[in-house]
Amino acid sequence: MSLGEIATIGTGSSNTNEALKEGKYPFFVRSPEVRRKNEYEFDETAIIIAGDGDVGKVFHYVEGKYALHQRAYRIRIDNVNVIPKFFFYYMKSAFLSYIRKTMFQGSVLSIRRPMLNAFEIPIPSIEVQNKIVGILDRFDALCNDLCIGLPAEINARQKQYEYYRDQLLAFKKND
Structure with missing residues (x-):
């Protein structure tokens, strides 16, 4: 239309x-x-x-x-x-x-x-429109909402940093 x-x-x-x-x-x-x-x-x-x-x-x-x-x-x-x-x-x-x-x-x-x-x-049908809106709303929130997307990304990078830091600094003791 x-x-x-x-x-x-x-x-x-x-x-x-x-x-x-x-x-x-x-x-x-x-x-x-x-x-x-x-x-x-x-x-x-x-x-x-x-x-x-x-x-x-x-x-x-x-x-x-x-x-x-x-x-x-x-x-x-x-x-x-x-x-x-x-x-x-x-x-x-x-x-x-x-x-x-x-x-x-x-x-x-x-x-x-x-x-x-x-x-x-x-x-499209109302059901399809609702599904599309739901998906795009969630994606938009992750990309643009500083309260959701950015903190989640920072948290993920922090965990990644801690993992690699611990791996790099994990020295085996010589007996």
């Missing part, structure tokens, strides 16, 4: 200069950096992408209240046969190549809503 058939697509109304150092809600702009704001515009589950600039390279998955820049897109999945997190992962893997074929190129790279509406998505 096309994205336009399964989702509501819109933009925010906030300007970048409205960002605060510390704010109550996440404020998504057109970059990987998430800023903060004390007011929110939306309370939903959505996928956020840049409308210009780093098009096809910036993706955010949000659940709850947030603010959105006026040149960033929010994609809210409305079809009960599509798990939003599945779509998020699919978009991260396939959207950049799609957009490179259809993007407007001027002084700034940008996309338009008709281009988003036409983006085609495979829709």
